[in-house]
Amino acid sequence: MPDPTMVEYYRRLKKREILWNDDISDATIDIALYIKKWNSEDKGIAPEERKPIKIFINSDGGSVDTVLHIIDMIHLSKTPIYTIGMGRVYSAGGLLLMAGHKRYVFPHTSCLIHDGSSGAIGSIGKMLDNLEFTKELEKRMKEYILSSTRITEEVYDQNYRRDWFLFSEEMIVLGIADEIVTDIDTIL
Known part of the structure; x- marks a missing residue:
């Protein structure tokens, strides 16, 4: 008898729905492959006529490169x-x-923006290389967040070195999200 969890997982995939209820890790790379697959299936269909892909996210975070x-x-x-x-x-x-x-x-979703974590072991040279890479990655993350939201550079700089928790209403004001779901039909 098939595992009921896996049956539900594949049923969601057929509906172009992905539930990510875990840390972002190497396993999450599957999301990128499904995006590629569904874009391939939609080739020749006007973007506005394509059935959207829905990614449901409940995560503590994880791998930045993934x-x-x-x-x-x-x-x-x-x-x-x-x-x-x-x-x-x-x-x-x-x-x-x-x-x-x-x-x-x-309505009760919360978000965390912070400076993340990093670590390096090895020779001083390798640790310095890691530091330079991390600085560049931090710069890119800042650019991404500023370009994807309404967070100003000033507000970002004031909050980034701490664990900056936000509730759904704040996420809307800052442009992290577009809409609070108040009607289930919105996401069906």
């Missing part, structure tokens, strides 16, 4: 992609939410 690749795929997608924040969209989960062509959150 989420950046998924963000690249979302930005390249001709098929519209809706990101829906559920529960929490922390760190890399919030970055994924920001990438959607349409971005939704529920």
Whole structure:
């Protein structure tokens, strides 16, 4: 007998729905492959006539390089992609939410923006190389957040070095999300 969890997972995929209810890790790269697959299936169909891809997100965050690749795929997608924040969209989960062509959150969704974490071991030279890479990555993350939201550079700089938690209403004001889901039909 098939695993009921997997049956539901594949049923969602047939409806072009992905539920990401975990940390962003190497396993999340599947999202990028599904975006590619569904864009391929839609080739020749006008973008406004394509059935949207929906990514439901409930995540504590995770791998920045993985989420950046998924963000690249979302930005390249001709098929519209809706990101829906559920529960929490922390760190890399919030970055994924920001990438959607349409971005939704529920009334009690919370978001975390912060400076992340890094670590390096090895020789001093390798640690300095890691530091330079991390500085550049931080700069790129700032540019992405500023270009994807209504957060000003001043507000960003005031909050970035702390754990900056936001509730759904604040996410709307700052342009992290476009709409609070108050009618289930919005995301069906």
